[in-house]
Amino acid sequence: MSDPPPKRRLRMTRQRRVILEELKKLKAHPTADEVYEVVRERLPRISLSTVYRDLETLCEWGKVRLLEVGCAKKHFDYDTRDHYHVRCARCGRVENLPVEPFTYLEQAFRDLTDYEVTGHKLELIGICPECKRKEEEEKKSKEEAP
Amino acid sequence: MSDPPPKRRLRMTRQRRVILEELKKLKAHPTADEVYEVVRERLPRISLSTVYRDLETLCEWGKVRLLEVGCAKKHFDYDTRDHYHVRCARCGRVENLPVEPFTYLEQAFRDLTDYEVTGHKLELIGICPECKRKEEEEKKSKEEAP
DNA sequence: TTCAGCAATAGGAGTTATTCCTATCTTATG
DNA sequence: CATAAGATAGGAATAACTCCTATTGCTGAA
Numbered sequence: 345m346s347d348p349p350p351k352r353r354l355r356m357t358r359q360r361r362v363i364l365e366e367l368k369k370l371k372a373h374p375t376a377d378e379v380y381e382v383v384r385e386r387l388p389r390i391s392l393s394t395v396y397r398d399l400e401t402l403c404e405w406g407k408v409r410l411l412e413v414g415c416a417k418k419h420f421d422y423d424t425r426d427h428y429h430v431r432c433a434r435c436g437r438v439e440n441l442p443v444e445p446f447t448y449l450e451q452a453f454r455d456l457t458d459y460e461v462t463g464h465k466l467e468l469i470g471i472c473p474e475c476k477r478k479e480e481e482e483k484k485s486k487e488e489a490p
Numbered sequence: 491m492s493d494p495p496p497k498r499r500l501r502m503t504r505q506r507r508v509i510l511e512e513l514k515k516l517k518a519h520p521t522a523d524e525v526y527e528v529v530r531e532r533l534p535r536i537s538l539s540t541v542y543r544d545l546e547t548l549c550e551w552g553k554v555r556l557l558e559v560g561c562a563k564k565h566f567d568y569d570t571r572d573h574y575h576v577r578c579a580r581c582g583r584v585e586n587l588p589v590e591p592f593t594y595l596e597q598a599f600r601d602l603t604d605y606e607v608t609g610h611k612l613e614l615i616g617i618c619p620e621c622k623r624k625e626e627e628e629k630k631s632k633e634e635a636p
Numbered sequence: 637t638t639c640a641g642c643a644a645t646a647g648g649a650g651t652t653a654t655t656c657c658t659a660t661c662t663t664a665t666g
Numbered sequence: 667c668a669t670a671a672g673a674t675a676g677g678a679a680t681a682a683c684t685c686c687t688a689t690t691g692c693t694g695a696a
Contacts, residue, residue, distance in 0.1 A: 355692070357644065377682080391646045396683070398644090414558035414611055416653085417682070430603045441602050450614065456587050457576045459616030465560055466612050468596065470605030501663070503673065522654080537675045542654065544673090562682085563653070 354405060360398045362386050364407060364422070373411055373419040373429070373438040413438055414467060428465075432472035434479075441468060500551060506544045508532050510553060510568070519557055519565040519575070519584040559584055560613060574611075578618035580625075587614060 366382045367374070374382075380395045399420050402408035411419040413431055419438050428441040445466070454461050471479070512528045513520070520528075526541045545566050548554035557565040559577055565584050574587040596610050617625070 353643075353693090355643065357691090359645075375682090389646075391648090393647075393684080394645060401644095412560035414560055416562055428599075430605045430607075432605065433608065439603070439605075441599060443599070443602055449612075453587060453589070453614055456589055457585070457614065457616070458619050459576045459578065459585075459614070460622055461576075461614055461616040462579065463615040464613065465615065466595075467610065468599055468603065468605070468607055469609040469611065470603070470607040473604050476606055498672070499664085501672065503662080505674075535675070537677090539655080539676075540674060547673095 354401065357398075359383075359387060359390055359394055360402060362390075363395060363398050364402060367408060367420060368422045370422075371439070373421045373440075375417045375419055377417075379420065411438060412465075414469075426463075428467065430468040430470055430472075432475055433469050434471055434475040437472050439472075500547065503544075505529075505533060505536055505540055506548060508536075509541060509544050510548060513554060513566060514568045516568075517585070519567045519586075521563045521565055523563075525566065557584060558611075560615075572609075574613065576614040576616055578621055579615050580617055580621040583618050585618075 362383050363379060366386075367379060370378075370382070376392070376396050376399055379399065380390070380392050383390055383395060399408060399410075403410050403420075406424060409421045409424040411421055411429065413419055413429060415431070415436050417436065423440070426445045428443060428445060429438050430441055431438045445464075449466075450461050450464050453464070508529050509525060512532075513525060516524075516528070522538070522542050522545055525545065526536070526538050529536055529541060545554060545556075549556050549566075552570060555567045555570040557567055557575065559565055559575060561577065561582050563582065569586070572591045574589060574591060575584050576587055577584050591610075591612070595612075596607050599610070600607050
C-alpha cells in the first residue's frame, strides 16, 4: 500500500510516564503549559520542550489525543476516543460532552462538498460555572460601588 | 440592563472599505495574512497591524465574522450569518457548508453540561481537491523514480 | 558488565501569528 | 480653517510553539 512508517523504538521514559499519569488525573483537557505546570511538581528539571515533544510522541503513539479546538492553544486529552466538547468562551477550558458522536453526520454532509471528508468536530460554546460565578460577583460589586 | 458600550464614532476609512471589498470577493475564508496580501495590491502602504485592527473593528461592527476554526490561525468571513464549515486538514483552507445550522442541537445538548450554552460549531475535516491532486502527483512521481 | 549506537533530554534560540505602542496623519464638525 | 477624536504605519513586544545542539541515558549484543 504505502511506505511503512520509519520504525523507531519508542521508549516509555520517566518523563513520558509522568506526563501520561498527570494527564490522566486531570478531568479537563489541559494545554501543554498546564501539563508542564503539574508535571514540574514531580520532575522539577523537566523542560517545556520535552513536554511538547512527549505530548506529540504520545499522540503518534495513540496514547493521548490532540484536540484542535477553536482557539489558539492546543489542548490534550487522555481519552483518545472520538467525542464532542464544550468550551468556555471566557477562559478557554474544554470538557467532554457525554454523548456518542453522530457518525451519520459525515455521511449526510459528504455530498455538500468536494473535499474528501475524513472526520468532523462538534463543539458547544458556553460559559463555564466558574466564569459565570465570577461574572455575577463583578456585577454585584459594580452595583454596590459604582 | 448593563452599561451601554462606550460609543465611539467609527469611520469607514479607505483601508476599511478596501478590506471589506476584498473580503467579499474571496470565496474562501482568508486569514489576516491573506487579506493583507490582496489588499496590498490596492493600498501598497497599508500595514499588517492595520489589517488586524480593522478586521477586529469590522467584527465588532458586525460587518465581518471571525471564525475560530480548529487551527492556530484566525480566519475571517464576509458572511456574518451562522453556518458550518469544512476545513482542509492539509492546507487549512476553510469553506462554507451549504446547509442551515441545526438550532435544535444546542437545546438537545443543554442538559449534558453545566456550562451556560451560547452557541455551537460544527466543522467537517477533510482534504481539499487541490491537496488531493498534489498527493496523487507525489505518489505517482515516487512510483516512477524510487 | 561493558560498550556502541540510537533515543531522549534540558536549555535555549528561532519562528509564527498576533497584539501593543507611539508618533504622525485624517476627517467630521463647529 | 481649527480642533479633537479616531486611524494609521511601522516597528517592538508577546504568546505559543518548534527547532537545534550538546549531553545524558537505555538497551541489547558481545
